[in-house]
Amino acid sequence: xxxxxxxxxxxxxxxxxxxxxxxxxxxxxxxxxxxxxxxxxxxxxxxxxxxxxxxxxxxxxxxxxxxxxxxxxxxxxxxxxxxxxxxxxxxxxxxxxxxxxxxxxxxxxxxxxxxxxxxxxxxxxxxxxxxxxxxxxxxxxxxxxxxxxxxxxxxxxxxxxxxxxxxxxxxxxxxxxxxxxxxxxxxxxxxxxxxxxxxxxxxxxxxxxxxxxxxxxxxxxxxxxxxxxxxxxxxxxxxxxxxxxxxxxxxxxxxxxxxxxxxxxxxxxxxxxxxxxxxxxxxxxxxxxxxxxxxxxxxxxxxxxxxxxxxxxxxxxxxxxxxxxxxxxxxxxxxxxxxxxxxxxxxxxxxxxxxxxxxxxxxxxxxxxxxxxxxxxxxxxxxxxxxxxxxxxxxxxxxxxxxxxxxxxxxxxxxxxxxxxxxxxxxxxxxxxxxxxxxxxxxxxxxxxxxxxxxxxxxxxxxxxxxxxxxxxxxxxxxxxxxxxxxxxxxxxxx
Amino acid sequence: xxxxxxxxxxxxxxxxxxxxxxxxxxxxxxxxxxxxxxxxxxxxxxxxxxxxxxxxxxxxxxxxxxxxxxxxxxxxxxxxxxxxxxxxxxxxxxxxxxxxxxxxxxxxxxxxxxxxxxxxxxxxxxxxxxxxxxxxxxxxxxxxxxxxxxxxxxxxxxxxxxxxxxxxxxxxxxxxxxxxxxxxxxxxxxxxxxxxxxxxxxxxxxxxxxxxxxxxxxxxxxxxxxxxxxxxxxxxxxxxxxxxxxxxxxxxxxxxxxxxxxxxxxxxxxxxxxxxxxxxxxxxxxxxxxxxxxxxxxxxxxxxxxxxxxxxxxxxxxxxxxxxxxxxxxxxxxxxxxxxxxxxxxxxxxxxxxxxxxxxxxxxxxxxxxxxxxxxxxxxxxxxxxxxxxxxxxxxxxxxx
Numbered sequence: 001x002x003x004x005x006x007x008x009x010x011x012x013x014x015x016x017x018x019x020x021x022x023x024x025x026x027x028x029x030x031x032x033x034x035x036x037x038x039x040x041x042x043x044x045x046x047x048x049x050x051x052x053x054x055x056x057x058x059x060x061x062x063x064x065x066x067x068x069x070x071x072x073x074x075x076x077x078x079x080x081x082x083x084x085x086x087x088x089x090x091x092x093x094x095x096x097x098x099x100x101x102x103x104x105x106x107x108x109x110x111x112x113x114x115x116x117x118x119x120x121x122x123x124x125x126x127x128x129x130x131x132x133x134x135x136x137x138x139x140x141x142x143x144x145x146x147x148x149x150x151x152x153x154x155x156x157x158x159x160x161x162x163x164x165x166x167x168x169x170x171x172x173x174x175x176x177x178x179x180x181x182x183x184x185x186x187x188x189x190x191x192x193x194x195x196x197x198x199x200x201x202x203x204x205x206x207x208x209x210x211x212x213x214x215x216x217x218x219x220x221x222x223x224x225x226x227x228x229x230x231x232x233x234x235x236x237x238x239x240x241x242x243x244x245x246x247x248x249x250x251x252x253x254x255x256x257x258x259x260x261x262x263x264x265x266x267x268x269x270x271x272x273x274x275x276x277x278x279x280x281x282x283x284x285x286x287x288x289x290x291x292x293x294x295x296x297x298x299x300x301x302x303x304x305x306x307x308x309x310x311x312x313x314x315x316x317x318x319x320x321x322x323x324x325x326x327x328x329x330x331x332x333x334x335x336x337x338x339x340x341x342x343x344x345x346x347x348x349x350x351x352x353x354x355x356x357x358x359x360x361x362x363x364x365x366x367x368x369x370x371x372x373x374x375x376x377x378x379x380x381x382x383x384x385x386x387x388x389x390x391x392x393x394x395x396x397x398x399x400x401x402x403x404x405x406x407x408x409x410x411x412x413x414x415x416x417x418x419x420x421x422x423x424x425x426x427x428x429x430x431x432x433x434x435x436x437x438x439x440x441x442x443x444x445x446x447x448x449x450x451x452x453x454x455x456x457x458x459x460x461x462x463x464x465x466x467x468x469x470x471x472x473x474x475x476x477x478x479x480x481x482x483x484x485x486x487x488x489x490x491x492x493x494x495x
Numbered sequence: 496x497x498x499x500x501x502x503x504x505x506x507x508x509x510x511x512x513x514x515x516x517x518x519x520x521x522x523x524x525x526x527x528x529x530x531x532x533x534x535x536x537x538x539x540x541x542x543x544x545x546x547x548x549x550x551x552x553x554x555x556x557x558x559x560x561x562x563x564x565x566x567x568x569x570x571x572x573x574x575x576x577x578x579x580x581x582x583x584x585x586x587x588x589x590x591x592x593x594x595x596x597x598x599x600x601x602x603x604x605x606x607x608x609x610x611x612x613x614x615x616x617x618x619x620x621x622x623x624x625x626x627x628x629x630x631x632x633x634x635x636x637x638x639x640x641x642x643x644x645x646x647x648x649x650x651x652x653x654x655x656x657x658x659x660x661x662x663x664x665x666x667x668x669x670x671x672x673x674x675x676x677x678x679x680x681x682x683x684x685x686x687x688x689x690x691x692x693x694x695x696x697x698x699x700x701x702x703x704x705x706x707x708x709x710x711x712x713x714x715x716x717x718x719x720x721x722x723x724x725x726x727x728x729x730x731x732x733x734x735x736x737x738x739x740x741x742x743x744x745x746x747x748x749x750x751x752x753x754x755x756x757x758x759x760x761x762x763x764x765x766x767x768x769x770x771x772x773x774x775x776x777x778x779x780x781x782x783x784x785x786x787x788x789x790x791x792x793x794x795x796x797x798x799x800x801x802x803x804x805x806x807x808x809x810x811x812x813x814x815x816x817x818x819x820x821x822x823x824x825x826x827x828x829x830x831x832x833x834x835x836x837x838x839x840x841x842x843x844x845x846x847x848x849x850x851x852x853x854x855x856x857x858x859x860x861x862x863x864x865x866x867x868x869x870x871x872x873x874x875x876x877x878x879x880x881x882x883x884x885x886x887x888x889x890x891x892x893x894x895x896x
Contacts, residue, residue: 193797196794198864254681255678293707353648357558385646425648452880
């Protein structure tokens with residue numbers, strides 16, 4: 001993975017940069033000691049590491065504004081960071097860049113049940129929001145599996161999803177407003193406690209922009225009332241195809257479950273060996289369907305889902321009868337990643353989305369690839385929305401295995417695009433999938449996206465080297481090559 | 496005055512038309528079937544690009560929850576197809592054509608996405624932008640490009656579809672859109688709470704929205720507006736009506752209705768057919784479609800809806816009603832355009848759009864909410880990033896945008 005060549009001029013000016021940052025953020029808010037910088041050298045994509053030039057930890061919006069403005073004046077790159085849980089390297093530092101940590105923005109500013117929203121600082125954890133409103137029966141719906149640690153600011157940057165986003169949406173569907181700072185220090189407010197923004201949906205483009213457009217300093221999120229009940233059905237199928245057909249039939253029947261998760265045989269076995277959730281071991285495909293809502297609705301839909309499963313060849317069925325049983329059904333799925341971690345020294349988690357009907361084909365081709373690369377793969381799958389999480393098992397201590405795992409992963413993602421899907425459903429592009437972007441988008445598509453970047457950050461100083469495989473200067477992207485004067489295409493229907 | 500109209504049948508032809516406009520420095524008015532031409536600032540353009548020949552379903556897989564359709568496809572066709580498959584656009588797109596003197600069912604899906612409109616279910620299922628998954632379009636450089644994807648879950652690259660939804664054709668000419676589609680509810684019911692003052696009615700709506708019963712509509716019609724409803728139980732109430740809608744599977748709606756009826760102290764329940772008729776009126780602003788009064792749409796924090804409404808009525812003669820649990824105020828103004836009063840009532844806590852007014856008014860009064868300087872500057876730069884020569888719908892949203 002090639003990052004933009006470090007600017008030795010900037011590295012040489014490190015002392016001056018540190019002094020100017022210290023003038024803005026006093027005391028321990030500016031970190032220069034190598035041992036302390038080590039804590040920031042990577043995010044959740046641990047295969048890539050880089051010490052940042054310096055870390056700055058502001059605690060006010062005004063400080064963020066001054067830090068960015070100063071860095072822009074000095075021509076210094078900035079990498080924003082929340083909790084550093086990104087699985088795609090979105091917060092990977094730059095040797096010649098300031099790492100802007102938002103951890104000190106950790107307060108819940110306001111909870112407003114009458115308007116069903118909360119105003120929080122970006123460093124508040126995802127789960128922290130739900131915990132703060134649980135006493136009144138509310139919660140914040142998106143629930144990425146890192147929700148204990150990941151922060152809402154990072155969620156906005158990555159447009160994080162979670163198990164329940166089929167029914168309740170991703171971050172973008174649950175954020176109502178932000179305060180943010182542009183690279184030139186401009187402070188903006190977009191949206192708020194009201195719906196929609198009026199004017200362009202700038203909030204929509206900010207969400208999921210992977211820290212390339214601005215730094216969020218405050219977030220207004222939508223709160224939902226907790227569903228009255230939730231129950232899970234565990235279903236086993238003799239083939240992946242039957243499992244996939246059952247998912248399609250459930251949705252075809254008009255049922256959008258709160259969660260719908262599928263695991264393939266290797267994932268089932270790994271999970272069962274780890275947590276003993278009582279998963280059947282003689283099935284090829286295991287499906288968890290969680291139904292939530294009023295008790296009458298859940299009871300009604302459980303019956304319908306069981307009937308549909310029966311029609312699609314389910315050979316195993318278990319319905320949770322209590323909250324305890326529901327948690328047991330989920331235990332294996334929730335522990336799938338560490339469970340795979342037990343049977344392999346390392347694993348590499350992929351994140352493509354496919355049209356669900358392509359599932360049997362994709363799983364079959366993946367198996368062929370696994371043989372070709374001599375690596376094992378286990379699959380967990382957000383079945384409702386087609387978001388695959390293949391886990392490639394490898395051993396980083398064996399020379400060449402990491403590289404093979406990465407090539408295998410890239411092949412899987414290219415396959416996702418080939419069947420009509422996308423490179424990433426919820427983890428983001430970051431550095432990890434950056435060089436695959438040309439498989440999903442044309443050069444023209446990518447240039448248009450980069451022109452949007454130019455509207456926010458014309459010098460390209462914010463989080464460069466992420467998302468886009470080729471960095472163009474904004475001046476170059478802005479050029480127009482139109483010659484003419486007469487209508488060149490007279491055959492256009494015209495009246 | 497439109498001198499000529501391009502009517503492309505393919506994206507490549509649309510790009511050719513844009514290339515012609517670019518090379519001649521001629522701005523283009525971007526049209527579907529023009530049903531919402533009266534929404535926005537008047538566009539000064541001698542030439543138009545009309546997408547109404549770009550019709551047809553490209554791909555529809557109900558069980559994938561995804562529909563890809565050419566931009567000029569009539570909404571009536573899209574909705575009929577979805578209804579056949581017991582699906583819908585969950586954001587409940589309004590049909591505003593009658594507000595502008597057109598016939599119902601005139602609009603196109605591209606026009607809907609460009610206007611970014613949503614109906615009463617906005618409070619539960621989000622707006623048009625939440626369901627716009629991907630698109631193909633021609634930018635202001637005459638390049639055909641695509642953004643987003645054709646699956647329901649995707650974070651690859653910037654979420655440009657969000658930006659395009661509600662951009663009123665000022666950023667690109669849409670040629671194809673991919674939207675998320677969802678199951679249509681099996682049935683619905685609407686709870687009526689009659690004769691309450693606005694503050695008390697808001698408490699009813701808030702209580703319903705704070706319940707776990709998945710309310711999908713929460714509106715308040717003052718007495719004079721309620722009297723105009725085509726639904727007898729509402730028109731005959733003889734006073735105001737607070738309305739709470741429940742949708743979903745039969746046994747679920749029955750159970751939730753039973754619980755809410757007691758909790759809210761309901762005066763009556765509308766069945767599915769009455770409920771559908773009532774919410775279509777609320778969605779399409781039918782109460783104000785006949786008169787030609789300037790019509791405003793105010794988006795404010797829901798809990799402040801009644802206060803905003805009171806402030807507005809204190810400073811200008813108007814009729815209004817509330818949707819979105821109080822967060823949406825529809826106001827038809829008598830005497831003048833009402834701009835000053837409306838924007839003073841909203842303040843910095845929301846925004847107001849002049850949805851209907853004579854052309855002369857729309858040319859002189861900011862139709863979209865005036866933006867703080869930094870947002871306005873960013874808006875201009877975003878516009879230029881798609882349409883550097885400013886040839887698409889110039890001035891439709893703001894001067895220069």
